[in-house]
Amino acid sequence: MDDLQAFGIEAGKGRHYEEAFYGLILVYTALFDRIAKYLDGFGLTPAKMNVLMVIKHQGGAEGLSQRDIGSRLMVTASNMTRLLEKLEREKLVERSSRAGDKRVKVIRVSARGSRLLDSAWPGYMKTMKGLMDRLSQAEQKQLAGLMFRWTRELKR
Amino acid sequence: MDDLQAFGIEAGKGRHYEEAFYGLILVYTALFDRIAKYLDGFGLTPAKMNVLMVIKHQGGAEGLSQRDIGSRLMVTASNMTRLLEKLEREKLVERSSRAGDKRVKVIRVSARGSRLLDSAWPGYMKTMKGLMDRLSQAEQKQLAGLMFRWTRELKR
DNA sequence: TCACGATAGTTGACAAGTCAACCATCGTGT
DNA sequence: ACACGATGGTTGACTTGTCAACTATCGTGA
Numbered sequence: 001m002d003d004l005q006a007f008g009i010e011a012g013k014g015r016h017y018e019e020a021f022y023g024l025i026l027v028y029t030a031l032f033d034r035i036a037k038y039l040d041g042f043g044l045t046p047a048k049m050n051v052l053m054v055i056k057h058q059g060g061a062e063g064l065s066q067r068d069i070g071s072r073l074m075v076t077a078s079n080m081t082r083l084l085e086k087l088e089r090e091k092l093v094e095r096s097s098r099a100g101d102k103r104v105k106v107i108r109v110s111a112r113g114s115r116l117l118d119s120a121w122p123g124y125m126k127t128m129k130g131l132m133d134r135l136s137q138a139e140q141k142q143l144a145g146l147m148f149r150w151t152r153e154l155k156r
Numbered sequence: 157m158d159d160l161q162a163f164g165i166e167a168g169k170g171r172h173y174e175e176a177f178y179g180l181i182l183v184y185t186a187l188f189d190r191i192a193k194y195l196d197g198f199g200l201t202p203a204k205m206n207v208l209m210v211i212k213h214q215g216g217a218e219g220l221s222q223r224d225i226g227s228r229l230m231v232t233a234s235n236m237t238r239l240l241e242k243l244e245r246e247k248l249v250e251r252s253s254r255a256g257d258k259r260v261k262v263i264r265v266s267a268r269g270s271r272l273l274d275s276a277w278p279g280y281m282k283t284m285k286g287l288m289d290r291l292s293q294a295e296q297k298q299l300a301g302l303m304f305r306w307t308r309e310l311k312r
Numbered sequence: 313t314c315a316c317g318a319t320a321g322t323t324g325a326c327a328a329g330t331c332a333a334c335c336a337t338c339g340t341g342t
Numbered sequence: 343a344c345a346c347g348a349t350g351g352t353t354g355a356c357t358t359g360t361c362a363a364c365t366a367t368c369g370t371g372a
Contacts, residue, residue, distance in 0.1 A: 017285055019303070023306075030307065077320075082322090083357095102366080132177060135302065143172075146299055147180055154187075223351085234329090257337075259350045
């Protein structure tokens with residue numbers, strides 16, 4: 001736990017909240033890193049993967065507006081614009097104005113995007129599971145419960 | 157838990173690892189956000205705050221090299237260069253070449269940086285504690301333990 | 313009907329992070 | 343003594359993310 005010392009924290013000294021806080025940061029960055037490395041093999045990034053997943057799983061035939069995607073992923077509108085521009089340039093996604101409301105842009109996954117998503121998906125899940133499986137089943141369950149409670153508390 | 161649905165995850169369906177994974181992301185971003193908002197009042201960001209904390213708490217009289225700081229915070233060398241350039245421009249930090257090894261730049265907190273850090277610190281800790289205290293003491297301890305084990309596992 | 317407020321998206325300017333290529337300096341082995 | 347590899351830092355090009363200011367369109371109330 002030398003990592004925590006970086007922040008001036010000594011482990012095992014009471015002060016669980018500091019250990020938990022900095023531990024969480026360390027874990028998050030490690031997880032993010034591994035996932036990013038995996039996705040890199042497909043020319044994808046976590047952000048792009050998330051966008052593709054949301055559109056494909058929740059878009060149905062009608063597609064989603066940029067706003068819809070953004071709010072589901074907690075990504076700002078301006079960030080969505082640029083993310084989708086790139087995805088469009090890479091032909092993974094199609095953007096068209098909605099008939100009846102020219103303000104909204106309807107986003108759909110292209111055939112190419114869909115194929116890419118399908119090919120990246122199993123390994124993505126496997127990578128994630130592999131990372132999580134460093135914890136026991138019981139610990140995973142514990143963590144899931146903690147995170148669930150915590151997000152709800154943080155939202156008030 | 158509607159947030160998790162964004163990723164195509166249903167809560168409470170076994171699959172604790174998915175809930176834990178996405179829950180962790182949600183929590184992390186929420187925490188980061190609040191901390192960033194607090195620090196903004198001081199013209200600081202989490203990254204800058206971390207750098208100042210490390211230099212002040214571990215730098216002693218001799219200061220630290222950029223490499224030292226970077227490795228303690230898991231920040232890349234190139235990122236350190238730019239971070240420290242900004243901190244230097246804002247006169248929060250002083251950079252000088254080490255006598256005896258011109259490659260190394262020795263970093264010290266300036267008087268101004270030190271004052272700023274002192275003024276931001278108590279509220280920073282209070283904000284962090286406030287965020288953590290949405291969980292009970294027992295949960296914090298549990299979480300700290302989990303994170304401790306997990307970081308170690310992830311490092312192999 | 314039309315003015316005004318709300319909604320969807322875009323743009324500019326910035327922070328923080330990455331990687332790869334690069335320069336300067338150091339230290340060591342022969 | 344010096345060549346070469348290791349070390350410390352910088353730079354360029356890029357991604358993801360933010361906020362604030364902006365445009366365009368839509369819908370509603372008077």
